[in-house]
Amino acid sequence: MSVVIRVHPFLRHLTGGQELVEVDGHTTGECLENLEKRFPGIRQEIRDEKGQLRGYCEILLNSESTCNRDLSTPVKDGDVIHILFIVTGG
Amino acid sequence: MLTNNDLVRYQRQILYAGFGKEGQERLKRSHVVVAGLGGLGCSAALYLTCAGIGRVTLVDCDCVELSNLNRQVLHYEENIGERKPFSAAQKLARLNSTIEVIPLCKKITQHNAREIIRGANVIIDAMDNLPTRFVLNEACIAEEIPLIHGGVHGLLGEVTTILPRRTPCLACIFPELPQQQGEFPVFGVTPALVGALQATEAIKLLAGFGHLLAGKMLYFDGETMEFRLCDLVRNPNCQVCRTRKV
Numbered sequence: 001m002s003v004v005i006r007v008h009p010f011l012r013h014l015t016g017g018q019e020l021v022e023v024d025g026h027t028t029g030e031c032l033e034n035l036e037k038r039f040p041g042i043r044q045e046i047r048d049e050k051g052q053l054r055g056y057c058e059i060l061l062n063s064e065s066t067c068n069r070d071l072s073t074p075v076k077d078g079d080v081i082h083i084l085f086i087v088t089g090g
Numbered sequence: 091m092l093t094n095n096d097l098v099r100y101q102r103q104i105l106y107a108g109f110g111k112e113g114q115e116r117l118k119r120s121h122v123v124v125a126g127l128g129g130l131g132c133s134a135a136l137y138l139t140c141a142g143i144g145r146v147t148l149v150d151c152d153c154v155e156l157s158n159l160n161r162q163v164l165h166y167e168e169n170i171g172e173r174k175p176f177s178a179a180q181k182l183a184r185l186n187s188t189i190e191v192i193p194l195c196k197k198i199t200q201h202n203a204r205e206i207i208r209g210a211n212v213i214i215d216a217m218d219n220l221p222t223r224f225v226l227n228e229a230c231i232a233e234e235i236p237l238i239h240g241g242v243h244g245l246l247g248e249v250t251t252i253l254p255r256r257t258p259c260l261a262c263i264f265p266e267l268p269q270q271q272g273e274f275p276v277f278g279v280t281p282a283l284v285g286a287l288q289a290t291e292a293i294k295l296l297a298g299f300g301h302l303l304a305g306k307m308l309y310f311d312g313e314t315m316e317f318r319l320c321d322l323v324r325n326p327n328c329q330v331c332r333t334r335k336v
C-alpha cells in the first residue's frame with residue numbers, strides 16, 4: 001500500500017524540509033518504519049528504546065486518531081498519516 | 091442578579107440562543123483561575139473579562155519583559171519589570187470594572203496548587219512549562235475542577251477540556267514528557283487564537299450550553315490553516331486520575 005506521511009514541523013529538519021513523504025506498508029507501524037529507514041534520525045524522535053511510540057506523539061490516519069500505540073492499524077492506498085507532538089508553550 | 095448596566099453591556103451575547111440572561115447570570119456567579127499570564131493567559135483572561143465572568147484570578151510569578159510584548163497583549167511597554175498579574179489586572183479592571191479581578195503573584199507548586207484553585211469553577215492551563223501543567227492537572231483532578239488545556243509552538247496550537255474522572259487527563263494523554271526546551275518560537279496570533287478558544291470552552295462550560303472539547307484534542311496549524319479534531323483515550327492505569335482518592 002502506498003500512503004503519504006505528513007511530517008510534523010518538529011521533524012522536518014530530519015527530512016531536509018520535506019513535508020510529504022510517500023512510503024509503502026500495510027499498517028501505520030510499517031509505514032513509519034519505512035519512513036525511519038529513509039530518514040534515520042526520526043526513529044529516536046518518535047519511539048523509545050523499546051521501539052514503542054513515545055508518549056508525547058500522536059499518530060493520525062486520515063485525520064483521525066488511531067488510538068493505538070502498537071501501531072497495528074491497517075492502511076490502504078492513498079491514506080495519509082500525520083505525526084503530531086504535544087506543544088507546550090504558553 | 092444582573093443589573094441594568096449588565097443587560098446593556100452583555101446584550102449582544104444575551105441574544106445568543108441557548109445562553110440568554112440565565113447564561114449571563116451563571117457567568118457572573120463564576121470564578122475562573124487563569125494559570126499563567128503569557129500569550130495564552132492574556133488572551134483567555136481578556137475574553138473572560140469581556141464576557142462577564144464574576145471573578146477572575148490571575149496567577150503568575152514572572153515580571154514583564156520586552157521580549158514578551160509580541161504576544162502578551164495585556165502587558166505594555168510601561169509595564170516592563172512589573173509583576174505580570176498586576177500588569178494584566180490593571181488593564182482588565184479598566185475594561186470591565188464590574189467584575190472582580192484578583193492578581194496572585196505566586197509560583198504554582200505541588201504544595202500550593204490545590205489551595206490556589208480551590209473553590210474555582212474552571213481553571214485555564216496557560217502555563218509555559220510542562221512540569222507545572224502536570225502539577226495543575228493533578229490538582230484539578232484532586233479538587234474535581236475542570237481544566238482547559240492549551241499549548242502553542244510557532245504557528246501550532248492545541249486545546250482540550252479535561253473533566254476530572256470523565257475525560258482523559260493530561261497524564262492519560264501524554265504519558266511521557268518530552269525534554270523541556272528553552273525558548274521556543276511563537277507568533278502572537280497563535281496564543282491569541284488558542285487562548286480565545288480556551289475562553290470559549292470556559293464560557294460554554296460555565297453557562298451550560300454547546301459542545302465541549304471533552305475527550306477531544308483540537309490541533310491547529312497556522313502555517314497550513316488546518317484544524318484537526320481527534321478523539322482522546324483515557325488511560326485505565328493512569329497514575330493521576332485512576333488512583334487518586336478524593
